[in-house]
Amino acid sequence: MTDIRRNVPVLEQLAVLKRGVVDLVTEEDLKTKLERGTPLRVKLGADPTRPDLHLGHAVILRKMRQFQDLGHKVIMLIGDFTAMIGDPSGKSKTRPPLTLEETRANAVSYLEQCKLVLRSDPEVLEVRFNGEWLEPMGYADIIRLASKYTVARILERDDFTKRLAAGTPVQMHELLYPLTQGYDSVALEADVELGGTDQLFNNLVGRALQRDYGQAAQVVMTLPLLVGLDGVEKMSKSLDNYIGLTDEAHEMFAKLMKVPDTLLLNYFTLLTDLSEARIEELLAGHPVTAHRELARAVTAWLHPEADLDAAEERYKAVAKGGIPENIPSVTVPTEELNADGVVGLFRLVALAGLEPSNGAARKLIQNRGLKVNGEAATDPQTAVTIPAEGLVLQKGKDKFVRLLPAT
Amino acid sequence: MTDIRRNVPVLEQLAVLKRGVVDLVTEEDLKTKLERGTPLRVKLGADPTRPDLHLGHAVILRKMRQFQDLGHKVIMLIGDFTAMIGDPSGKSKTRPPLTLEETRANAVSYLEQCKLVLRSDPEVLEVRFNGEWLEPMGYADIIRLASKYTVARILERDDFTKRLAAGTPVQMHELLYPLTQGYDSVALEADVELGGTDQLFNNLVGRALQRDYGQAAQVVMTLPLLVGLDGVEKMSKSLDNYIGLTDEAHEMFAKLMKVPDTLLLNYFTLLTDLSEARIEELLAGHPVTAHRELARAVTAWLHPEADLDAAEERYKAVAKGGIPENIPSVTVPTEELNADGVVGLFRLVALAGLEPSNGAARKLIQNRGLKVNGEAATDPQTAVTIPAEGLVLQKGKDKFVRLLPAT
DSSP: OOOOOOSSOOOHHHHHHHTOOOOOEHHHHHHHHHOOOOOOOEEEOTTTTOOHHHHHHHHHHHHHHHHHTTEEEEEEEEOOOHHHHHTTTSSSSOOEEEEEHHHHHHHHHHHHHHTTTSOOTTTTTEEEEEEETTTTTTTTHHHHHTTSHHHHHHTTTTHHHHHHHTOOOOOHHHHHHHHHHHHHHHHHHHHHSEEGGHHHHHHHHHHHHHHHTTSSOOOOEEEOOBBBBSSSSSSOGGGGGGTTTTTHHHHHHHHTTTTTTTHHHHHHHHOOOOOHHHHHHHHHHOOOHHHHHHHHHHHHOOTOOOOOHHHHHHHHHHTTTOSSSSOEEEEEEEGSTTTTSOOOOOHHHHHTTTSSSSSHHHHHHTTEEEEEEEEEOOOTOOOOOOOOEEEEEEETTTTEEEEEEEE | OOOOOSOOOOHHHHHHTTTTTTTETHHHHHHHHHHTTTTOEEEEEEEEOOOOOOOHHHHHHHHHHHHHHOOEEEEEEEHHHHHHOOTTTTTOSSSSOHEEEEEEEHHHHHHHHHHHTTTTOOOTTEEEEEEEEETTOOOHHHHHHHTBBBBBHHSHHHHHHHHHHTTTOOHHHHHHHHHHHHHHHHHHTSSSEEEEEHHHHHHHHHHHHHHHHHHHEEEEEEEEEOOTTTSBOOOOOOGTTBBBBSSSSSHHHHTTTTTTTTGHHHHHHOOOOOOOOHHHHHHHOOHHHHHHHHHHHHHHHHHHHHHHHHHHHHHHHHTOOOOOOOOOOOEGGGGGTTSSOOOHHHHHHHHHSSSSSHHHHHHHHHTTEEEETTTTTTTTTOOOOOOOOOOOEEETTEOOOEEOOOO
C-alpha cells in the first residue's frame, strides 16, 4: 500500500479529486477548505439495508480513497437508527425495518467490503452510527430541526414532485428523512459529503442545515451512477447486471471483458487511474485490447494478490468453449447413489451447489442451461455414473464444478 | 347553578348540542356515541399564548358547558409544550416561544376565565397539558406518527395551499403541528373535539389519526367565529372590536347595546338560550328592545351577581350625554401641581389612567377624544385648577374618571 501523501499543493489535490465528478457544489468552497491545510472530514452515508456492494459503490469508495491518500479523513456513516425505523407506514419495499442485530450484522459486512477499497487506519477512517445523535433527540429538537427548512424546498426533490403530481401518496415521515440525513452532516461537522447523483438533493439539504446551525457549509460532490453490464440500467444486484466487490478474481475479470463498448470510457474514468491520453488511445484501438486493460486494472485493484495471467487464461479457455484448469470440485457421497451406483443428473446439479434445490436444477436442465463435460444436457432424469476422473458440470458460460466419486 | 341532567334522551341532547354548529363530522357518529350512555370526553385545545378571552371564545365555551350540563366531561387541553417551542424559525409573530413560567401563568389565567362559563367540578372538567405525552416522545415515535399521514392531505389545508401557491415560505415544522394536535386527541382518547371553523382541518387530522391508532374516530364540531363590534372582522383583542369575558357588567352591557343590527341573530343564537321563536319575535320588533334583551341576557350570564337595572340606567345616562353615578375617582397628588396650583390637562389624562403616557394623552385631546365635565377639550396644554367637588374626564363614550384635589 502506498503511503499517504501530505501537504500536496491544492491545485494538484483538486485535479485528482475532480476526476469523474458530476456535481461539485462548490469548487470554490472545496478550494478554500483545502487551503486551510488541515485534514478534511469527508462523509459518506451507508445504507445498512443493502449490504452487498458492487462496482457501482466502488466508484464512490475510490473517491473516498483518493481523499484518504491525500491525508483527509473519511467518515462512513451507518444509518443504524433510521434502518431500525424503516418505513413504518409499510408502503415502501425499499425500506423494510431491520432489527438492531440485522443492522449491526449488515454494517459489519458493509464495512468489511468497504475496506477492500478504503484505508482502514483510524487516522483516515472514522465509522459512526447515527443512533448516536438521533436516539436522544426529543420532540422539541425535531421541531427546531424542521423549522430550519421550508416545505417548498423539500418538495422540490424530484421524486416528491412527481409522486405528488401523480397523486401517489407521500407519507409525512418521508419528508423528515432528508432533514435527518442533513442533520447527520451537522452532527459530524462534515467538510465534504460524497454520494451518487441521486443523492444531490439530500446532500444539499445537509449543506443548507449546516449554515443554519452556524457551521461552514459542506461541499457536495456527486459521482455518476455506474451503468451495469446490460448497458442500460444502473448497476444493481436485483437486476443481475452487476460485478460484486467480492466476486472472485476470475469472475470479475470475465465480467469486465463483457462490459459494453459504449461504457468503456466511463469504466476507465471511474474505476482506474489511467491517464486521459492512455484511455483515448485504448478507445481508438481494438475493443478487446481495451477490455483486457480494463479487466486487468480493475481486477488488480480489488484483488491485489490475484494471478492476472491465470484469470486471463481461464477467460480465454472458457470463451473458446473449453474447461478451465482450476475449478472447484465436490465429492458425491455414496448414499446419494442408488442400487445401480447411478444418480439423477438434476440431483448432481443441486449437490454441486449450482442450484439451490432439485426443482431449480430440473428447470436449469430443461431450459438448456447445463453442460456435462462440454455437451449440452437435455433430460434432468438422465442416470449418471461418476467416473474416477470426475465429471464437469457447467452452468451458463462461466460456472464450473467438477464432481468426483467418493473413494 | 342548575344541576347536571343525566340520561337525557339522545334526540333531546342532539337538539341542544347542534344549536349554532357549523360543521358536524358526523352527526351519525355523535348519535352513536351518545347512545353508548356513558359520558363523552369532549376536547378543546387552548392556546396559552393568548390568555385574554372574549365573547368569541365564549361561543365555544358555552357549547362545552352544554355538554357538561348533560353529564359529559370536557377536557381543556393546554398546549404548554408546543407554546414553549413556539415558532423556532422566528417567522411567525403569532407563535412567539414562551418560557415555562409564562405558559403556566397564562394557563392559570386562561382557566380562571373559562370557569366563568364552565362548571369546575372535576367530574365534568379535566385539565391536561400536552407536555405530558410530547415531552417523552423520541425521534422514532415522531417518525411513526408522521408515517400515518400523507403530505398531500396536510397540504390540502387552506393556508398551506395559498402560501405555497404564493411562494410564501412554509417551514417544515408547521406541517408537524397539525399532526401533534391530532395526536393530542389520540393521547386523550377524545370522543368529540370542539373548535372554531378555522380549526376544522386540524381537528379532522385528529379524527383520522385516532383511526390509525385503532381508536374510534372523534366527532368534529365547529362553531362560527363571532364577528366583532365593527360588524366586519372576527372578534379579536388586537382589532379592539371585542367584548372581554372579564369586562365589568356595565361595560359589557353598554358594548352589547352597540352590536350591529345585522349580527343580532348570530349573537342571540350563539350567546343566549332564547328560543328560535322568541329570537324571531325580537328581530321583527324595535332594535333597541332586541339589543336590551341581548345585553341583559349576556350580562346576566357572565355576571350572575350584577344589578342589570343599574347597568341599564348607566348606559342610558351616558347615551344622553350625561355622567353616570358610580365612576372611579383618582386623587391628584399636590406635587403634580405647579406654583400656581394648576396642572396641564394632558397630564391629568395620564394621571387618570385614561392613556398610558403624556404623549398619548396629548394625542387624545388633539384628536378631540376627551371631554371635561361634558365639554369637548381642544388644547392639551390648558392649565387646570381642580375644584373641591372634582372634575370629570371622559374618554370616548363610556370611560369616565373623576379627579379630586389632594386634601
